[in-house]
Amino acid sequence: MSGAALVMKLFGASIRAQMQYPASAAxxxxxxxxxxxLEIVGVWALFDRFGQIRGWSLGEVCVFYGLVNIAFSFxxxxxxxxxxxxxxxxxxxxxxxxxxxxxxxxxxxxxxxxRLSRFGRTAQGLGxxxxxxxxxxxxxxxxxxxxALFAIAGGMALFAGLVVLQATLAFWTVESLEVANVLTYGGxxxxxxxxxxxxTWFRRFLTxxxxxxxxxxxxxxxxxxxxDPTGAPAWVGPAAxxxxxxxxxxxxxxxxxxxxRYTSTGS
Amino acid sequence: MSARARPxxxxxxxxxxxxxxxxxxxxxxxxxxxxxxxxxxxxYAAFFASAPAAAARAPISLADTITYTWIAQAFxxxxxxxxxxxxGQAVRTGGVGYDRLRPVDTYGFWYARALxxxxxxVAPRAVLMAAxxxxxxxxxxxxxxxxxxxxxxxxxxxxxxxxxxxxxxxAAIIMLLNVLVAATLNERGVNTLAMPVTILFSGNIIPxxxxxxxxxxxxxxxxxAGVLDIPCRIYFGxxxxxxxxxxxGLQAFWTVTFVLIGRxxxxxxxxRLQVQGG
Numbered sequence: 001m002s003g004a005a006l007v008m009k010l011f012g013a014s015i016r017a018q019m020q021y022p023a024s025a026a027x028x029x030x031x032x033x034x035x036x037x038l039e040i041v042g043v044w045a046l047f048d049r050f051g052q053i054r055g056w057s058l059g060e061v062c063v064f065y066g067l068v069n070i071a072f073s074f075x076x077x078x079x080x081x082x083x084x085x086x087x088x089x090x091x092x093x094x095x096x097x098x099x100x101x102x103x104x105x106x107x108x109x110x111x112x113x114x115r116l117s118r119f120g121r122t123a124q125g126l127g128x129x130x131x132x133x134x135x136x137x138x139x140x141x142x143x144x145x146x147x148a149l150f151a152i153a154g155g156m157a158l159f160a161g162l163v164v165l166q167a168t169l170a171f172w173t174v175e176s177l178e179v180a181n182v183l184t185y186g187g188x189x190x191x192x193x194x195x196x197x198x199x200t201w202f203r204r205f206l207t208x209x210x211x212x213x214x215x216x217x218x219x220x221x222x223x224x225x226x227x228d229p230t231g232a233p234a235w236v237g238p239a240a241x242x243x244x245x246x247x248x249x250x251x252x253x254x255x256x257x258x259x260x261r262y263t264s265t266g267s
Numbered sequence: 268m269s270a271r272a273r274p275x276x277x278x279x280x281x282x283x284x285x286x287x288x289x290x291x292x293x294x295x296x297x298x299x300x301x302x303x304x305x306x307x308x309x310x311y312a313a314f315f316a317s318a319p320a321a322a323a324r325a326p327i328s329l330a331d332t333i334t335y336t337w338i339a340q341a342f343x344x345x346x347x348x349x350x351x352x353x354x355g356q357a358v359r360t361g362g363v364g365y366d367r368l369r370p371v372d373t374y375g376f377w378y379a380r381a382l383x384x385x386x387x388x389v390a391p392r393a394v395l396m397a398a399x400x401x402x403x404x405x406x407x408x409x410x411x412x413x414x415x416x417x418x419x420x421x422x423x424x425x426x427x428x429x430x431x432x433x434x435x436x437x438a439a440i441i442m443l444l445n446v447l448v449a450a451t452l453n454e455r456g457v458n459t460l461a462m463p464v465t466i467l468f469s470g471n472i473i474p475x476x477x478x479x480x481x482x483x484x485x486x487x488x489x490x491x492a493g494v495l496d497i498p499c500r501i502y503f504g505x506x507x508x509x510x511x512x513x514x515x516g517l518q519a520f521w522t523v524t525f526v527l528i529g530r531x532x533x534x535x536x537x538x539r540l541q542v543q544g545g
Contacts (some may be wrong), residue, residue, distance in 0.1 A: 031459030042472035197313040
């Protein structure tokens, strides 16, 4: 069986398992949706009082906000295996079993769980994005749709890369390090607003170290047909999401290095 | 200390010391809250700088909003995010049977344990956050982004009292969640709904004073203001003079109300409780 078919089979099994408890699945999805919808209430209240943030309107901010949430929710759907890697695979010795199977470790961990509840965040992101396009009155062309999909794919790769790096650390620390959530959830939080509002050092960090700006800021500036207030040339927007894929490639390389160093804790 | 109170204070002390052992969790929490706080400070600074006229009219200044943000991050786990995880475990495993057999009042026992669980998690995080935002941040030359001192001595003292009431109120809300968990045998659903309510109405997303004026009286009177917003307003002088008494009175009122409701509900749930396990 090809890798893709196998992952689909594993996802199917995971979805069937979750649908054994339909009420629980629905409630978790609703909870995800509510929790993320309430965040936008705060954004709305601030715009209601201040009108704009460094020249960006509520509608424009909603486009940033929606796109990054969609990208993150897609990454979150398939990276659960890496998320809990330290506590449920390394600490318990369960990773030994994974290594014994004649399939790649990445494939097996991706197939570990397909988290349906994350569609709650996708729905919220999509809603905010549509609202943002309406409010900002941005002209939305076919090219923009393509760029948005590319940015979402790049963002998904970037956030998946961050979770893989977090899991890789567990080869040394054994426990899952929740500090890494600072970069995933915290990164999404930062990207809710256009990154041009932040201090320069912080923006550089989010561009060159953890390239969230490349997937959630520069392409959106291009979609909104705005000139970048931080002075990036126009070609950056459409090209920047590539950084997300590069980040994932580096993460997977680090992961393979970690797997090579793995010593079992099992007995 | 009277002999009647001893079992409850002992439960409180034991849980406090046990929870305090989780140093890695405290450090991780602190790092997350520092990032979150820094991010919010930059966002507020950008909003206030973007609209000077609106900023001048705002009911709280940028400096106070920033101080509010650091206080909110420092005392984040003093808020009733979740039911006590050990209560969920007890009702699922049947451990609740032992709690019922103890010659103590179950509500008081669980309340003391919930309070200890909260206080032990908040103590190291609050100390680290205060040291960072009030001392290190100004030393780095970022004075305008720092956690400022209280409006005055009276405000500082009233803040401490208000913080104490916030802990008592928060524990009373956690007890309501615990009762729901005991009734439904499932903590996931309860927590899923409790968290958004807490985050919005406590002032955690943005200070309640920054919401539109029309909602203001209602926002101050609702119970969740007492776990964060009222202590913050007292700290920077948003509630001063008689306002301090109003704030403390609201906190006390909601605490007493929730304890009474929680006690009544718990005894009803316990009368019908089926102990799980075997």
